[in-house]
Amino acid sequence: MDKELYLPRIAILKNKMDETPDTSTFTFILPEGGNLNHIPGQCLQLTVFGYGEAPISITSSPTQKDYFQLCVRNVGNVTSALHRLDIGDKVGIRGPWGNGFPIDRLKGKNAVFVAGGLGLAPLRSLINYIVDKRDDYGKVWILSGARTPKDHLFRSEWNRWNSIDGFEVLTTVDRADDTWNGNVGVVGSLLYKTDIQVENTMAFICGPPIMFRFVTIDLKKLGFADDVIISTLERHMKCGVGKCGHCNVGSKYVCVDGPVFTYEEMKKQPEAL
Amino acid sequence: MRVLYKKELFSFIERLKESYRVVAPVKKDAEYVFDDIEDAEDVILEYPTTILSAKEFFFPQKEVILEYDLGETIQLKSTPEVEEICLIGLHPCDIHALLRFDEAYLTFKPDPFYEARRKNSLIIGVYCTKPNEFCFCGSMGTDTIKEGYDLMLIDDGEKYGVEIGSKEGEELVNSINLFKDEEEIKKPRLKGFVREVDTDKLPEIMMKEYDNKIWNYFGERCLGCGKCVFICPTCYCYNVVEDTDIEFNSGKRERFWDGCVLTDFAAVAGGGNFRADRTSRLKQRILHKFSYYPERYGNFGCTGCGRCINVCPSDIDCTRIINMIRG
Ligand SMILES: Cc1cc2nc3c(=O)[nH]c(=O)nc-3n(C[C@H](O)[C@H](O)[C@H](O)COP(=O)(O)OP(=O)(O)OC[C@H]3O[C@@H](n4cnc5c(N)ncnc54)[C@H](O)[C@@H]3O)c2cc1C
Ligand code: SF4
Ligand code: SF4
Ligand code: SF4
Ligand code: FES
Numbered sequence: 241m242d243k244e245l246y247l248p249r250i251a252i253l254k255n256k257m258d259e260t261p262d263t264s265t266f267t268f269i270l271p272e273g274g275n276l277n278h279i280p281g282q283c284l285q286l287t288v289f290g291y292g293e294a295p296i297s298i299t300s301s302p303t304q305k306d307y308f309q310l311c312v313r314n315v316g317n318v319t320s321a322l323h324r325l326d327i328g329d330k331v332g333i334r335g336p337w338g339n340g341f342p343i344d345r346l347k348g349k350n351a352v353f354v355a356g357g358l359g360l361a362p363l364r365s366l367i368n369y370i371v372d373k374r375d376d377y378g379k380v381w382i383l384s385g386a387r388t389p390k391d392h393l394f395r396s397e398w399n400r401w402n403s404i405d406g407f408e409v410l411t412t413v414d415r416a417d418d419t420w421n422g423n424v425g426v427v428g429s430l431l432y433k434t435d436i437q438v439e440n441t442m443a444f445i446c447g448p449p450i451m452f453r454f455v456t457i458d459l460k461k462l463g464f465a466d467d468v469i470i471s472t473l474e475r476h477m478k479c480g481v482g483k484c485g486h487c488n489v490g491s492k493y494v495c496v497d498g499p500v501f502t503y504e505e506m507k508k509q510p511e512a513l
Numbered sequence: 514m515r516v517l518y519k520k521e522l523f524s525f526i527e528r529l530k531e532s533y534r535v536v537a538p539v540k541k542d543a544e545y546v547f548d549d550i551e552d553a554e555d556v557i558l559e560y561p562t563t564i565l566s567a568k569e570f571f572f573p574q575k576e577v578i579l580e581y582d583l584g585e586t587i588q589l590k591s592t593p594e595v596e597e598i599c600l601i602g603l604h605p606c607d608i609h610a611l612l613r614f615d616e617a618y619l620t621f622k623p624d625p626f627y628e629a630r631r632k633n634s635l636i637i638g639v640y641c642t643k644p645n646e647f648c649f650c651g652s653m654g655t656d657t658i659k660e661g662y663d664l665m666l667i668d669d670g671e672k673y674g675v676e677i678g679s680k681e682g683e684e685l686v687n688s689i690n691l692f693k694d695e696e697e698i699k700k701p702r703l704k705g706f707v708r709e710v711d712t713d714k715l716p717e718i719m720m721k722e723y724d725n726k727i728w729n730y731f732g733e734r735c736l737g738c739g740k741c742v743f744i745c746p747t748c749y750c751y752n753v754v755e756d757t758d759i760e761f762n763s764g765k766r767e768r769f770w771d772g773c774v775l776t777d778f779a780a781v782a783g784g785g786n787f788r789a790d791r792t793s794r795l796k797q798r799i800l801h802k803f804s805y806y807p808e809r810y811g812n813f814g815c816t817g818c819g820r821c822i823n824v825c826p827s828d829i830d831c832t833r834i835i836n837m838i839r840g
Binding site: 244245246247248250289290291292293315316319330332474475476478479481482483484485486488490491492496510511 | 578579581583587589591617618621622623624625626720723749750751752753754755757761764766768771773778779780781782783787788793797800801804805806808809
């Protein structure tokens with residue numbers, strides 16, 4: 241595989257589901273069958289032929305054996321080309337790469353997920369992994385915030401998650417409209433709306449950098465230690481394999497050493513926070 | 514010790530040309546560059562330093578890393594095209610630079626393009642005899658060399674002493690009857706450096722002074738022109754562009770030299786830039802060489818070749834930054 245570091249594999253677009261006006265979940269299959277065998281939290285380099293590559297987190301769980309999913313916001317060249325593809329079209333993928341979430345460290349522990357907007361995409365991979373390996377993990381809190389009700393991702397899964405024993409889903413928006421009678425306010429405020437057990441719990445935060453900063457302050461207040469506060473770093477990426485230098489943060493490369501880092505690790509690298 | 518008389522050098526190069534693409538320093542206007550050798554008499558082995566480093570022969574300024582045809586089945590190709598190359602006349606600092614490049618490109622997920630070129634190369638170095646005013650290899654420990662070459666030449670007036678560094682080097686010396694057995698010739702010891710830095714605990718000291726105002730003083734003068742990273746023998750960063758034919762039937766992906774001092778290096782979609790100001794970009798260049806790279810790979814990412822100091826239109830000098838920060 242490494243001999244072909246820059247050679248993408250082919251994947252075929254099987255299904256496309258709109259989540260929000262600018263974000264959709266794309267389901268792909270591999271021509272040879274099977275899935276990517278990824279670790280939740282890993283990402284891949286997606287090629288839309290003719291347009292280029294973009295790093296995208298894998299949002300499906302590796303427990304889904306026949307397909308994988310990417311949840312992508314249309315922001316530019318490659319991502320808009322992806323949104324224009326038809327079912328049956330082919331894309332290229334390199335990866336999965338990066339470290340992924342610490343699923344072994346999490347064994348036997350509880351998990352609190354704090355997502356801002358698109359941040360729920362990488363977290364969903366781990367959430368659904370826990371759903372399928374329920375006995376290995378403890379309680380789960382899913383806190384998700386979005387700008388408006390229309391911007392919430394994976395709404396179709398909220399009920400399913402909430403109905404699982406030991407799972408609790410809490411959601412909020414920055415600005416409500418008439419379709420919304422739930423919480424209004426920043427996602428961090430949800431941490432105080434339920435009894436989150438701090439002991440034996442790891443926190444996973446994904447969202448814009450500013451949200452990470454505020455949520456971390458809340459988590460520290462609640463008593464979470466730096467090494468159980470876990471997040472992902474997003475950087476410009478060109479190669480995904482520790483060569484092009486674009487994702488360099490201190491002595492780390494986000495593409496190969498990350499994208500998942502503990503707050504403790506981030507504090508050691510200049511420019512990480 | 515094996516020796517090669519200088520009057521035999523041309524014959525030696527002619528012999529090499531039978532099996533290799535031969536590259537060596539030649540004079541171009543008032544300066545020196547590594548170039549393909551048509552005529553063995555153009556080779557100059559006594560030179561201060563070349564303008565450009567030798568990295569382009571392993572990591573070209575631009576190269577295709579993927580080609581594709583979008584027919585019924587998609588055809589993909591990502592194969593390096595390489596030729597046997599012999600580089601003659603590299604100074605110890607530039608051989609160290611290749612070893613640094615190897616650390617970055619071969620120790621983890623080897624880069625197939627770079628790897629193929631490195632494997633098909635023969636390195637015949639020459640000990641430098643006279644540093645120029647920009648060199649500080651004496652401080653970086655790169656003024657002499659123990660590995661990374663096939664042969665190493667030691668200038669001794671009318672002849673070169675030949676150090677053998679590899680099996681290929683030994684076979685080469687044995688297969689060409691131009692080499693004689695004579696007395697040991699000592700390696701030169703470089704003296705007279707104008708520039709010096711103290712590398713003791715340097716990675717830690719640089720990090721401790723992360724917020725020092727000195728960074729702004731230099732950062733504000735940096736033009737972001739990128740000359741320093743392009744001529745640097747150890748800078749390996751690149752960017753990628755996609756190029757297709759007008760009907761989207763086929764295309765290619767090319768990588769080309771990029772550098773952290775350029776404005777958009779850390780920019781992301783939606784207008785964000787993780788290094789929006791010049792100071793943060795210059796800091797990345799210097800800290801990557803003297804703190805981050807050593808923390809990751811164990812050696813300094815700088816060989817003290819001095820090229821970046823020579824070339825900078827704003828007189829930004831990493832030795833001066835280091836010395837001011839060390840106080
Ligand atoms: C680890 C990681 C995981 C990601 N996961 C997702 C995901 O699950 N869903 C999703 O929608 N987006 C995700 N992104 C962001 C996504 O990569 C960018 O939105 C995308 O690269 C934009 O490409 P473009 O060509 O459409 O935009 P353009 O603006 O046209 O891109 C310009 C160039 O900048 C680069 N670039 C721009 N923004 C980014 C960025 N944020 N990160 C890296 N490179 C960038 C692109 O490679 C491209 O070459 C992730 C980014 C990273 C680093
Ligand atoms: S050569 Fe000098 S001015 Fe140009 S980018 Fe480098 S440090 Fe800045
Ligand atoms: S940073 Fe400057 S002195 Fe150091 S290796 Fe690069 S060009 Fe040479
Ligand atoms: S990060 Fe900057 S200094 Fe380091 S190799 Fe890349 S361009 Fe050179
Ligand atoms: S994306 Fe190229 S080094 Fe990380």
